[in-house]
Structures are given as structure tokens and as C-alpha cells.
Amino acid sequence: MSLLHLAIVAPLILSIFIPIFNRIFRRIHTGWFVLPLPILLFVYFLTFLPETMSGKLVSKMINWIPSLGINFTAKVDGLGLLFSLLITGIGALVVLYSIYYLAKNKEMLNNFYVYLLLFMGAMLGVVLSDNLIVMYAFWELTSFSSFLLIGYWYERDKSRYGAQKSMLITVFGGLAMLGGIILLYIMTGTFSFTEIMSQANEIFNHTLFVPALLCILLGAFTKSAQFPFYIWLPDAMEAPTPVSAYLHSATMVKAGIYLVARFTPVFGEHFLWLWLVAGVGVLTMIWGSVFAVKQTDLKAILAFSTVSQLGLIMSLLGVGAAALHYEFLDENIYTVAVTAAIFHLINHATFKGSLFMAAGIVDHETGTRDIRKLGGLMHFMPITFTISIIGAFSMAGLPPFNGFLSKEMFFTAMVHVTEMDIFNLETLGILFPVLAWIASIFTFIYSMILVFQTFTGKYKPEKLDKKPHEAPMGLLISPIILVSLVIIFGFFPNLLSDSLISPAMASILPSLLGAGEEFKVHISFWHGPTIELFMTLGVIILGLVLYKTHARWKKIYKGIPEKLALNRFYDFLLEGLQSASYKVTNTYMNGSIRSYLVYIFAFLIVILAATLFGKNAFTVSTSNVSSIGVYEVALAILVVLGSICILFAKSRMTSIILLGAVGYTVSLFYVLFRAPDLALTQLVIETISVALFLVCFYHLPKLRKFETRMRFKLMNALISVGVGAIVTLIALSAHSSKLFDSISRYYVENTYTEAAGKNMVNVILVDFRGFDTLFEITVLAIASLGIFGMIKLRLNRRNEG
Amino acid sequence: MEIVMAFVIGILFMTATYLMLSKSLLRIIVGTGLLSHGAHLLILTMGGLKRGAAPILGGNAESYTDPLPQALILTAIVISFGVTAFFLVLAYRAYQELGTDNVEEMRGTQKDD
Numbered sequence: 001m002s003l004l005h006l007a008i009v010a011p012l013i014l015s016i017f018i019p020i021f022n023r024i025f026r027r028i029h030t031g032w033f034v035l036p037l038p039i040l041l042f043v044y045f046l047t048f049l050p051e052t053m054s055g056k057l058v059s060k061m062i063n064w065i066p067s068l069g070i071n072f073t074a075k076v077d078g079l080g081l082l083f084s085l086l087i088t089g090i091g092a093l094v095v096l097y098s099i100y101y102l103a104k105n106k107e108m109l110n111n112f113y114v115y116l117l118l119f120m121g122a123m124l125g126v127v128l129s130d131n132l133i134v135m136y137a138f139w140e141l142t143s144f145s146s147f148l149l150i151g152y153w154y155e156r157d158k159s160r161y162g163a164q165k166s167m168l169i170t171v172f173g174g175l176a177m178l179g180g181i182i183l184l185y186i187m188t189g190t191f192s193f194t195e196i197m198s199q200a201n202e203i204f205n206h207t208l209f210v211p212a213l214l215c216i217l218l219g220a221f222t223k224s225a226q227f228p229f230y231i232w233l234p235d236a237m238e239a240p241t242p243v244s245a246y247l248h249s250a251t252m253v254k255a256g257i258y259l260v261a262r263f264t265p266v267f268g269e270h271f272l273w274l275w276l277v278a279g280v281g282v283l284t285m286i287w288g289s290v291f292a293v294k295q296t297d298l299k300a301i302l303a304f305s306t307v308s309q310l311g312l313i314m315s316l317l318g319v320g321a322a323a324l325h326y327e328f329l330d331e332n333i334y335t336v337a338v339t340a341a342i343f344h345l346i347n348h349a350t351f352k353g354s355l356f357m358a359a360g361i362v363d364h365e366t367g368t369r370d371i372r373k374l375g376g377l378m379h380f381m382p383i384t385f386t387i388s389i390i391g392a393f394s395m396a397g398l399p400p401f402n403g404f405l406s407k408e409m410f411f412t413a414m415v416h417v418t419e420m421d422i423f424n425l426e427t428l429g430i431l432f433p434v435l436a437w438i439a440s441i442f443t444f445i446y447s448m449i450l451v452f453q454t455f456t457g458k459y460k461p462e463k464l465d466k467k468p469h470e471a472p473m474g475l476l477i478s479p480i481i482l483v484s485l486v487i488i489f490g491f492f493p494n495l496l497s498d499s500l501i502s503p504a505m506a507s508i509l510p511s512l513l514g515a516g517e518e519f520k521v522h523i524s525f526w527h528g529p530t531i532e533l534f535m536t537l538g539v540i541i542l543g544l545v546l547y548k549t550h551a552r553w554k555k556i557y558k559g560i561p562e563k564l565a566l567n568r569f570y571d572f573l574l575e576g577l578q579s580a581s582y583k584v585t586n587t588y589m590n591g592s593i594r595s596y597l598v599y600i601f602a603f604l605i606v607i608l609a610a611t612l613f614g615k616n617a618f619t620v621s622t623s624n625v626s627s628i629g630v631y632e633v634a635l636a637i638l639v640v641l642g643s644i645c646i647l648f649a650k651s652r653m654t655s656i657i658l659l660g661a662v663g664y665t666v667s668l669f670y671v672l673f674r675a676p677d678l679a680l681t682q683l684v685i686e687t688i689s690v691a692l693f694l695v696c697f698y699h700l701p702k703l704r705k706f707e708t709r710m711r712f713k714l715m716n717a718l719i720s721v722g723v724g725a726i727v728t729l730i731a732l733s734a735h736s737s738k739l740f741d742s743i744s745r746y747y748v749e750n751t752y753t754e755a756a757g758k759n760m761v762n763v764i765l766v767d768f769r770g771f772d773t774l775f776e777i778t779v780l781a782i783a784s785l786g787i788f789g790m791i792k793l794r795l796n797r798r799n800e801g
Numbered sequence: 802m803e804i805v806m807a808f809v810i811g812i813l814f815m816t817a818t819y820l821m822l823s824k825s826l827l828r829i830i831v832g833t834g835l836l837s838h839g840a841h842l843l844i845l846t847m848g849g850l851k852r853g854a855a856p857i858l859g860g861n862a863e864s865y866t867d868p869l870p871q872a873l874i875l876t877a878i879v880i881s882f883g884v885t886a887f888f889l890v891l892a893y894r895a896y897q898e899l900g901t902d903n904v905e906e907m908r909g910t911q912k913d914d
Contacts, residue, residue: 724815
């Protein structure tokens with residue numbers, strides 16, 4: 001196990017100790033014990049920067065299930081490192097923020113930090129695993145921890161609803177992704193991503209290529225809340241705000257983007273990939289931004305905004321895949337899309353993280369997040385206001401913040417789409433810049449609503465539960481750090497370009513690079529009077545006009561049903577599934593023992609007959625049979641007669657006596673078949689059994705036959721004959737085909753030398769297989785305890801009656 | 802002899818199944834008893850019958866019957882006795898508490914949950 005593996009599982013290990021810290025150090029906020037870990041990990045991952053910048057990979061492997069090709073290979077490349085830094089960096093800030101956000105005495109800090117650490121470890125595992133099965137396991141773990149965190153306030157109905165929804169949708173996608181991984185395995189014979197990538201060209205024309213592509217994309221789209229699966233993200237806002245900032249805007253929802261980026265070298269050249277990723281991305285972007293304007297809850301605006309921004313990044317990755325169709329590096333205009341995607345990924349984490357934290361502060365200090373109740377908070381919370389305005393302006397794409405730069409590059413990429421001459425993009429491609437531009441206008445509008453509805457306008461103290469005041473310094477540190485980054489990245493974007501963006505691009509588009517080459521990324525403010533600049537100007541002017549008038553045209557949204565059609569569909573599906581499965585289960589699980597036995601016996605007949613004849617196992621050979629003696633025939637006739645007579649026995653006495661008779665006959669069989677121990681045991685047991693029957697018999701009612709209907713009788717007879725026939729066939733085949741020699745020779749030879757006993761059966765029981773006998777005695781002990789309990793136990797009903 | 806035993810075992814299983822499918826508790830218990838007899842004989846037959854002397858050393862026999870199935874059956878006999886005893890007491894108590902030995906009448910309804 002290397003240090004790298006340790007770094008991945010460190011959060012998981014720490015989570016074990018959190019309850020202990022919480023119990024022992026009651027007076028210290030548990031968050032302080034968590035905080036050092038993400039900081040340490042962040043610093044640790046920074047040390048990988050020189051490696052990835054020089055284009056090297058760090059790869060460490062430990063064997064896990066080598067026989068299945070599943071090994072825990074941790075690999076740090078540009079893309080993985082970028083995400084690791086995001087996860088640990090934002091993680092540290094979120095933990096710091098949560099220390100002041102969640103009160104020590106009121107909240108279940110125990111649970112919170114265990115879940116949060118669980119998530120952090122899982123997410124690191126997703127982005128640093130090279131083996132796809134290991135990646136999948138971590139992927140599902142992020143879904144589970146997200147479920148637990150959304151349901152953190154589990155006493156609220158909405159929390160549970162949101163948690164369940166996110167779980168169902170993301171796990172559904174996760175399973176689809178697993179399907180995709182298995183399809184890839186079928187095509188390539190390996191689970192290692194590096195090896196799959198090296199075979200990308202060979203599998204391109206495989207029939208399973210497109211299904212695998214679709215399955216992987218399904219996983220990415222559900223996780224990254226793309227249309228139409230985005231519906232879980234707004235409901236996930238029931239989680240505490242630090243969680244929303246961390247999981248549902250900065251990291252977990254970007255796992256889908258990670259997946260798409262990761263698989264671009266494998267699937268990127270297929271036209272479906274380009275169309276689906278770019279198309280769904282743009283659609284999600286415009287859908288999310290249009291609905292964000294309608295929201296009145298601060299966090300709901302941010303949720304829809306996140307959906308929209310994720311769509312933006314997704315579409316950029318889709319367009320960036322086009323670069324693979326132009327086999328040259330210099331002046332390949334589509335690589336700019338990938339640059340923009342990565343740059344915006346970082347920017348989004350900074351500005352959206354700060355906005356979520358600011359929204360959390362407003363909620364914390366005023367008691368509401370409803371923008372209809374808020375207003376005029378600027379004077380009470382100047383610092384929060386500043387944070388929000390920087391974050392929102394960056395989100396809207398205004399200079400001089402980092403959002404402006406990535407938005408410009410986004411426009412550049414979208415305009416380039418129209419110049420493509422592949423996959424019908426020369427005609428339909430015009431849709432991309434148009435939709436992107438409209439979505440950007442709405443982005444501008446909701447960014448303005450977010451800030452100015454909250455902080456300017458009329459102060460409405462009568463609608464607030466608390467008197468607002470500025471938040472304590474502890475709550476402000478994290479968002480201040482994030483908005484500082486917004487400004488720093490805005491002014492000095494090239495801080496990132498060589499260190500993070502270029503290595504990450506090398507992971508996404510490796511085929512464009514020759515040996516020793518790297519992507520030259522240079523981000524600049526001023527490109528001259530280009531079409532992008534005019535698009536931005538158009539967004540600002542039109543956005544301002546629409547923002548000023550939005551009170552008037554917002555009524556249009558009323559035309560749309562209150563509950564979004566997609567949500568209604570989800571609820572309908574869920575209820576339908578529940579009631580349908582309830583009905584189906586009730587029809588066969590009807591509470592009757594007889595039905596269950598019928599299922600068991602019918603299954604027995606079918607499965608055994610199918611195996612017996614399907615594998616051609618049925619044989620009868622009369623060669624190796626022993627002689628038939630007179631006594632044996634007599635005993636056989638006795639057993640058969642006895643057992644058949646039981647069927648027709650009218651009284652309980654008769655049937656018990658007949659059962660005893662069959663039992664004694666069987667013990668005589670043992671005598672004839674050279675099994676003296678069995679004969680003795682059977683004799684004793686049979687005697688006790690009959691005695692026991694007779695004792696109970698006194699208390700039991702008269703034997704009645706309840707079966708009167710012919711249909712039941714016939715069914716029972718049919719099944720019994722079937723069971724008898726199949727057992728006969730198996731007995732015949734088992735006798736006739738001996739596939740290997742008996743292992744008994746060992747016992748015959750060693751009974752005396754090893755165990756110094758002469759009775760082989762006894763020696764086997766008490767010596768060779770002593771533990772079996774021990775457990776046999778245990779079974780008897782449990783049975784006797786059960787009997788004792790049942791006789792002593794008197795149900796309450798009886799006492800009352 | 803093995804062929805004959807195969808049919809005897811089949812008939813034991815058949816009657817046992819028929820009894821177990823009935824609604825009277827007592828018949829179900831009797832059925833399980835018959836089923837275990839059938840199973841024991843099945844194991845014994847699978848190992849081959851009368852292939853030598855009883856598996857006890859010292860008689861200077863040339864070959865011995867397979868001891869392994871016998872060891873298995875010995876365990877099974879004791880266990881099936883335990884189960885039968887448990888079952889009997891369960892039936893007795895169920896009858897006392899519920900006033901019926903018809904398993905169909907013992908069915909819980911949804912309201913009981």
C-alpha cells in the first residue's frame with residue numbers, strides 16, 4: 001500500500017474515529033478534528049504538480065482480486081489531480097464553514113462528519129482509480145453518502161423525499177454505467193482504463209461500442225444532473241448548506257463531467273458522443289437557466305443555476321471532442337472548448353461555492369431564504385453582500401472576474417461549432433451558439449435577481465424571524481477565500497493554464513499530443529472586437545432590460561404547470577411501481593403454507609429435471625448393481641405399503657403407527673445394508689419419536705382432512721408424483737454414473753492409524769469431522785431451547801383472556 | 802437392489818410431498834418424517850449397497866461398505882429427530898393458542914401486522 005492509496009482512504013479511516021472524538025471531546029466542535037485532513041491532503045496533492053506538468057503519470061497498484069482483473073490501481077494524471085485538488089481544497093473550506101454553520105449542541109455532528117468524510121474518500125477514489133470496477137464502487141459510495149447527507153435532517157419529509165429521489169436516479173445511472181463498464185470489458189478483456197484507452201481504435205467498430213457509449217453517458221448524465229435527470233438536484237437542496245456547496249455544486253455533481261472527460265479518448269470520435277454530450281449539455285443549460293429565473297428560494301435558484309452551468313461544461317466537452325477529428329495540434333480551434341471546460345469547472349467551483357456559502361449565511365442570520373421576504377440586507381451584511389456580488393457577477397460573465405474569461409471562451413467554442421464540416425454540424429450547428437447565447441441572458445438575469453433581490457430594495461423586517469446582522473468571522477472566511485480566487489483567477493488566469501489546465505487537457509485529448517508535446521494554453525482578456533465580445537455585450541444589455549422588467553414578464557411561468565411535468569412523471573412512476581409491485585407480491589405471497597410449498601416443490605421439479613436432461617446426465621446402468629435378496633424385497637414392500645397407507649389413514653393413531661412401522665422397517669434396511677450404527681440409532685430415535693407423537697397426540701385434535709375440493713387434490717397428487725419421479729431418476733443416475741472414486745478410501749485406511757478406532761463411522765463423526773458433530777449438538781440444543789421456550793411461553797392474550 | 806431402492810425412495814418422497822401439501826398440521830409433520838426417511842435411504846443408495854462388510858475394522862474383511870454416507874446419515878437422523886420434536890411442540894402450542902390445526906386458518910391477514 002503506497003502513500004497515494006493511503007491518501008485516498010484516509011478520509012474513510014478518519015471517519016471511524018469521528019464518533020470517538022465526538023464522545024470524548026464534548027466541548028470541542030467535532031469539525032476541528034476533521035479540518036486538518038483535507039488541508040493535509042491538499043498539500044500532499046500539490047506535490048504532484050511538477051509530475052503532471054511534465055506530462056508524467058504517477059501510478060501505484062495493489063492487488064485486490066487479481067483473478068478477476070480487479071486491482072486497486074491509483075493513478076494521478078492531470079485530470080485526476082485537478083479533481084483531487086478541488087475535492088480536498090473545497091472540502092477544507094466547507095469543513096471550516098460547517099464548524100460555524102452547524103451548532104455544536106443542536107446538530108448530530110457525529111453523523112454529519114462521518115458522512116462528509118465518507119464522501120470525500122469516495123470522491124477521491126472515483127477520480128484517482130484506474131480500474132473501472134474500483135471506480136464504480138467508489139462512484140456508488142458517493143451516491144450513498146450524498147443520500148445520507150441530503151437526508152441529514154431526516155425528520156423532515158422533504159429531506160427524505162429528496163434523498164430518496166437523488167439515490168434512485170443516481171444509482172440507476174450508476175448501474176447503467178456498470179453495464180457500460182462490463183460491455184467495455186467484453187470488448188477489450190480488461191477493466192484497466194489505461195489498457196482500454198490503448199485499444200480504443202480496435203473497438204471502434206465493435207457492435208457493442210454504441211451500447212457501451214450510451215450506458216456510460218447515462219451514468220454521467222444522471223450524476224451531473226443533465227436533462228431530463230436533473231430533477232433530483234433541486235430537491236437535494238434540503239441538505240445543510242455546506243453540503244450543497246460541496247457535493248451538489250463543487251464536486252459530486254462534477255463526477256459526471258469527470259466521466260465524460262475521462263472517456264473522451266475512448267468514445268470521443270463517435271458522432272453520437274459529440275451530438276449527445278454537446279446537445280444534452282446545451283439543452284440542460286438553457287432549461288436550467290430559464291427555470292432558475294422562476295425560483296424564489298435562494299438555494300433553489302442556485303440549484304437550477306448549477307444544473308445550467310453543468311450543462312455548459314458538458315456541452316463544451318462535447319464540442320471539444322470534435323478536436324479529435326482534426327489530426328493536428330497547431331491551430332486546432334476545437335481544443336479551446338476543452339480548455340474552456342476545464343477552466344470553467346474551476347471557476348464554477350469558486351464562484352458557486354462562495355454563492356452557496358453566502359446563501360447559507362443569509363439563511364443562518366435571517367431565518368429565511370425566500371427572496372420575496374428578503375431585501376435591503378446590504379446595510380446589515382456588507383461583507384456577505386460583497387461576496388455575493390462578486391460571485392454573481394462572475395457567474396453572469398462580467399469582467400474582470402474569472403467567469404467572464406471562461407464565458408468568452410465558451411462563446412468562442414460555440415461559434416466554432418458552425419465551422420465544423422462533420423455530422424451535419426455545418427447546418428444544425430448554428431443552434432449551438434444561439435441557444436448558448438439565450439441561456440447566457442437568463443444566466444445574467446438570475447444572477448442579478450440573486451444579489452439585488454436579497455441585498456437591495458426595501459428592507460422588510462416584519463417578514464423575518466430574526467433581526468439580521470453580519471455573520472461571525474468564522475462563517476465568512478471560506479467564502480472570502482473563494483471570492484479572492486474568483487478575482488485572482490480573473491486577473492491572472494495563466495496561473496492555472498500551465499499548472500492545471502494543460503495537464504488536464506493532456507489527459508482528455510492524449511491522441512493529439514506527440515511525445516514530449518504539451519498543450520499551449522494562454523488565456524487573455526482582450527481579443528479585440530470579436531464576435532464573442534459582441535455576444536457578451538448583447539447578453540449584458542438584453543439581460544439588464546429583461547431584469548428591470550422581469551416582474552412583468554415573469555407571469556409567463558404561470559402558464560407552465562405548478563409541478564414540473566418531469567417531477568410529476570417521476571412521482572407517478574414511483575407510486576405506480578410501488579403499488580404494482582405490492583399487488584404482484586400479494587398475489588403470490590398469499591400467506592398460505594401450502595402455496596409456498598407448491599412453489600418450492602414445483603421449482604425443485606423444474607430445476608432438477610432441466611439440469612438432468614439439459615446436461616444429458618440421466619443414465620441407467622444395471623452393470624454395477626448388488627444382488628436382490630428376499631428379505632430386502634419384503635422390507636421394500638413393507639415401506640411402500642406403509643407409506644401409501646398413511647395417505648388414506650382415517651385416524652391419527654393409524655397414521656402415527658404407520659409412520660413408526662415405516663421407521664422400524666427403515667432401520668431393518670440399515671441392518672441389511674451393513675450399517676449397524678445407523679440401525680441402532682434409527683431404532684432408538686424411532687421409539688422416542690413415536691412416544692413423543694403419542695404424548696402430543698393427547699393434546700392434538702382429531703385428524704381431519706381439510707382438502708375437499710378435487711382441484712386441490714389433483715394438484716397435490718400431480719406435484720407429489722413429480723417429486724417422487726424426479727427423485728427416482730436422480731437416484732438412478734447417481735448410482736449409474738460414477739464420475740470419480742469415493743473419497744472414503746482415506747477413512748478406511750486411516751481410521752486405525754490416525755484415530756486408533758475401529759468403528760469407521762464413529763471415528764469419522766467424533767474425530768475426522770468432529771466439528772460437524774459439535775454443530776449437530778448445537779442444533780439439538782437450539783431445538784430443545786426452542787421447545788422449552790414454547791412450552792413455558794404463555795402469550796399475553798391468554799393472561800388477559 | 803439399487804434400482805429397486807430408487808423406486809422405494811421415489812415412493813417415499815411422493816407420499817411425503819402429498820402429506821406436506823395437506824392442510825392438517827399433523828399430516829404435515831408425518832410427511833416430514835417420511836421425507837427424512839427417504840432422504841436417508843437416498844444417501845445410502847448413492848454410496849452403493851452391500852459392497853463389503855460393515856465398516857468396522859478387525860473382522861479381517863477384504864472390503865468394507867462406504868462409511869462416509871453412514872456418517873452423514875447418522876448426523877441427519879439425529880437432526881431430523883430434533884426438527885420433528887420441535888415441530889410437534891410447535892404444532893401443539895399453535896393448536897392451543899389458535900384453536901385450530903388447519904394451516905389455512907392460521908394465515909395472518911394484513912391487519913395483523
